[in-house]
Structure formats: structure tokens, C-alpha cells
Amino acid sequence: MADEQEKTLNWQSSLPMFRENELWLNDQASKGMIIKYFALDYACFVEDHSQNRTYKFVVISEKNAERQIRNIEHQGFIFVESYKEYYLFYTNRKYAYTQPRLDAEMTEFARKWFNWQLVRKYVGKLAAMLLFGLNLLLVRDVFLQGLMEISSIFSLSLLSIYMVKIINYLTECRSLIKNKKYYLTGESYVSYQISKKSHLNSILTITFCVLLGISILKYFYTENTHYPINEVRKVMPVVMMQNIEKDYNFNKEILPLQKTAGEENYATIRHTLLAPKQYMATQGVQYHFMNIHYYKVTIGTLAKPLARELCMDSIFIKSEDIKCIEYDDFDAVYISDDSWQKKVSVCKGKQVLSITYYGDRAIADILSEISKVL
Secondary structure, eight states: OTTOOEEEEEOSSOTTOHHHHHHHHHHHHHTTEEEEEEOSSEEEEEEOSOOOOEEEEEEOOGGGHHHHHHHHHTTTOEEEEEETTEEEEEEOOSOTTOOOOOOHHHHHHHHHHHHHHIIIIIIHHHHHHHHHHHHHHHTOTTHHHHHHHSOHHHHHHHHHHHHHHHHHHHHHHHHHHHHHHHHHHOOOOTTOOOOOOOOHHHHHHHHHHHHHHHHHHHHHHSOOOEEEHHHHTTTSOOOOHHHHTTTOOOOTTTOOHHHHTTTTOEEEEEOOSSOSEEEEEEEEETTEEEEEEEEEOSSGGGHHHHHHHHHTOSTTOOGGGOEEEOOTTOSEEEEEEOSSOEEEEEEETTEEEEEEEOSSOOHHHHHHHHHHHO
């Protein structure tokens, strides 16, 4: 025994999927791989000659374990090893549908155990993931903005991983219910098929990590995406703060707008699948400035909800503070006005432009300037 070389393999499916793992153990025994011990995630084998074994998992309460093991051994099964409530037996009988007879106590314990596994491991996790997805869609105020600005490849990768996780949980729930039926009724499962283990989730995760690495390298080794505002004006609509303030009586020595609205102001440009053209720019000086967000979206139906979301993109603004007003030049206009901050978001076709303004000019003046460029 000291010369035996052990080999550790992962289970065919998660351990509560008894039928798939039993058939897998039978197949390993026919190849000369005999299980020695196991845990929740793996099984340890030793090499031997090919054997015709039929393995059976039984869930047993620890307080009655010795008595239940003897009862099953009297039925012609040989005890192999246990891990927590999982007890593994085998028999040399030819047919794979051979099932130990369970007394009333074991049957009741197994029924409760299967129900608990279903709720704790699968239904609970599935509900948590669905609630997480709904929270992103219904609660988070910058969900659409995040989709517009995050690289499209990463967004699709994350969505794919999320959907695969949900599908995996649904599949496992269905399989666990099927295992419960076979286990409690003792029905024949000669036709039970081992489902092919899906590696799609692992592939998507690896792909996402590779793309993340490429993105980091690109961030450090590519040119800066900051451009002077006057250059951005040639290809995308930009509202200049100096136009809003053109008839306003201010002290130019304190607030040199002609300087801050020119070449020394920069915009950050991004390109994604959902918003091929977009930028973020800031003009002005401390306590008197303006932020601009512009998106030209690929899907026109996202324009209005994005405009509304941009209007409430602030911890100081609540949804009830946002007003939707009519304006002939735009499809939708959302505003929020308080004593120190004004937010205006408009959409026209597939274009969305949002301005956060810190100053004394009226919202009507801001809308007038937006209508000239959009």
C-alpha cells in the first residue's frame, strides 16, 4: 500500500449530483482507477486492475451512521469512505440501477437534505444573482452611463458570464431535482445520461481576464485621448461657456473665461459600441465652471433614459427633483435647478448632451446655446 500512487481528480459534477458522479466512478473503476477517499470538490484514486464496480452514494445522519452502514452492508454493498453526510458504497453486481433499500428514517433524512441543498446552494444563489441584476437595472443611477463608457467588449463579456452563471444554476437545479427523484424512489436509471461538463464559463472568464490585460497595456502604451476643446468642436457639438457668459458682467481678472474656454481646456474622448462618439469636458475655474457629457448612441431608444439618468448623476439630486419640460428643438429635456448647481440634459434623435453648470445664468440661456450646436 505504501507504493500506491494517488491521483486526484475533480468530480464530474458537484457532489450532490449523485447519479452523474456514480456513473463516472463506475467508468473510472473499469479503467483501473479505484477511489480511495474523497472530499466535496475532488476524489482521490489509486491505480489497480480493471474492475466492474457499481458505486452508490447514500446520505446518512451522523448520529445513526454505524447502524445504517451495517444495514446497507447486509444488502450486499461494501462501504468505501465517507465525507460529512456523504457515504460511498459499491457492489460487484452487474446492473447500474442496483439501489440500496432505504428505511423510513433514511428516506425522511434524505428528503430534507435534498430540499436544503436545493434551497441553500442553488435557489438562494440564483435569487441573489437575479436580484443583483434587477438592482443594476432599476436602482443604480449611472447604469446606462456606465454601459456607454465602459469598453463594449468588457460589457458583453461580463453579461455573457452573468448569463452563463444563471443558466448553470438553472441546469443544476433541474439535475438536483432529478437526482432526488431517482434517489428517493429507487427507480432504474439505466438510461440516465451524464451531461457534458460545460467549460463555457471558464472560457469566458479567461477571455475577460485577457481582455483586461490588453486594456491595461493599451492604457499605458497608447496616446492620450485628451484633446483641446476647440479641436473637439470640429467633429462633435460643444457648448462654450464663454457664449453662455457673453453678456454677463463679471470680473475677467478673477474669472478669465476667454482663457479657460480656449485651447487650454481639454475634453476626454471615448469610442464604444453603444456610443461610438462621446466626450466629457470641463470649462471654467473653481466655483464657476461647467461640465459637459455628450453621447451619440447606437440604439436610439436609449437616448431618453440616458438623458434622464445624466440629469440625476449626482448624490445631491433625487429623482423627484428632476423636471421634464417641453422644448421645440429637442425630443426630451430634463432639468434640475437649485441655488448653486444647474443640470440640463437633452436628447435629439440619437444624440444626448448633458451640462452641469455652476454659475448664475438661467437654464433658458443654457438651452438656447445647446440648440445652436445640437
